[in-house]
Amino acid sequence: MNMKRIALFLFIMVSLQGCREDVNESTSSKNIFESLWTILDEKYCFFDAKNVDWDEIHDKYAAKIDTIPANSELLFNTLGEMICELKDGHVNLYAAENVIRYWKWFEDFDNPNFSEKLEKAYLGTNYKIASGLNYKMLNDSIGYITYRSFSASITDAGLDYILYYFKDCHGIILDVRENSGGNLSNVEKIASRFTEKKIIGTYIRHKIGKGHNDFSDYCPMYITPSTRNRYTKKVVILTNRKCYSATNTFISTMRQLPNVTIMGDNTGGGGGFPISSMLPNGWNVRFSSCSTYNSDHELIENGIVPDSVVSITDSDSEKNIDTIIEKARSFLKE
């Protein structure tokens, strides 16, 4: 009797190991395609906002996939073409040898409204550097700061010093052109130095289910005034088409402040929080899974129009003059 019971227990023990997830791990072209399509179908957040018929895209590309060899460059490029239909700079497909990316949000525009030559003309070589920020006092008592990546770490001590250094100037130009994003915690860290009251910077909604419209409530991202050095005089933020992702969120947040003016070109957008997943053949996919909104609950995925649209003219550029910086200087001296 006891041996029968022991045998039963052993049987249960072994059979419970069979509770594995039923996953198709085939590396056939069809399965790779279906895996990618399903991951995005269940987790991508902008189908309706971008008016994308994902089922139609499935049918369009499924017809091509059957004839494509597994793990081929052609498969990689075809899947890349499919995900680029989403027109989202946060959507990428990664293989060991290449990355599919959608960069039309800045490549489609002829005037970049930025050049390293002009940046050097204003900053020179004797500028100061503090925690990812380059800065200099321009000769008309205007503070000029450049920040080219929100991935560059920011320290409180560095911000303290910069704002103290510029405390007597007419205003500050914060140049975030070419800044294509990084850490959102740096957005809060900088924005908190320019506000006198707690504000809602942006809102986030994440997917709560597999349906294209399964979203959470709006979750506010608050900006609380810093208890350290703050700057409440006039500030102009310079933008161009390469301002993307965290930079886009930063601009959406800062433009609510009464002392801040946004100047330059439209931002590139990128209002989605990206997450990553993987395909059975080892390729990785990145895509937007949470959407961000401005304080009026409007999506910022497609970019932000500045308060004052200014472009660098060819004639100014030839004379080493940055039209946008000059416009900002005039504005701050008014």
Add this chain to the structure above:
Amino acid sequence: MNRSANPSFKSIRIILLTLGVCLLQNLHAQSRDQKSLDWQLGAGNTYLYDDYLSPLPHEGASLLFSSTGTKPLKWNLPDSLDRSFENVKWTNQSNFTLNAVYGQSLAGSNMFHGNIELKNSLIRKVIYRPTWSASTGPYLLLGGGGRYCLQNGNNPGSLDIYLDFGLTVSTNYQFNFWKKQLKLTYQGSLALSGLAFSPEYAESYYEIFYLKNNKNILKYTHPLNNQHWMQQLSLDVPLSHRKSSLRLSVRNDGHITLFNNIRTRILSTHFSVGYIRYFKIL
């Protein structure tokens, strides 16, 4: 809001009550009774699936360390002076388990998993025969850990925190072999209800912990959304004067969850070698 109508509050009350009873059991434990402490170290295989991180399963080698203390309780003690385990009805068992896993998927991605569990069981002997006995009782388990996937740039990790209330059963059979009295023990436990942490479907940890958007992250668990079990078959071989034993065991653990449309499966089998020490505190 009517708190008493909320199943989460009912569950919390039941769990707190059981936790209180377990703590009181410890306070009333008889200091002159025999108790045991064992340490086991095992190696085996673990299957990992977490579709918050990856739609691909990962599998690989794992290590398990566990330590269990068992002591008789005051309730229903026999009148005789011999208060060894064979003669008491109620025992308290506390267990600590540490698990570490390195898994790979067929696609070559890598995932690490680590887990710690603290478990306290109140066990009553329900059948007692000269060569075998069977026991059962409730337990409370607090666990935590997480997984980290090296290939995920934007969401590389996921976190587990859970509190389980469940039932444990055990049976042991004593027999003589090669002039030694060996003991074969099966112990199994299954979670019945509790609480667990889970992000919403595609919610980032940045949103939960930095922006404090923590609605719906605490889930009431039951066998339909949380199947958490442990079963172990062990053979105890006495070493000297019945004060210590060598324990050889095979252990199977499973934890399958479905919260907020996120599925996880952690299934493992370990073969362990351990040492049991029996104490009699005067």
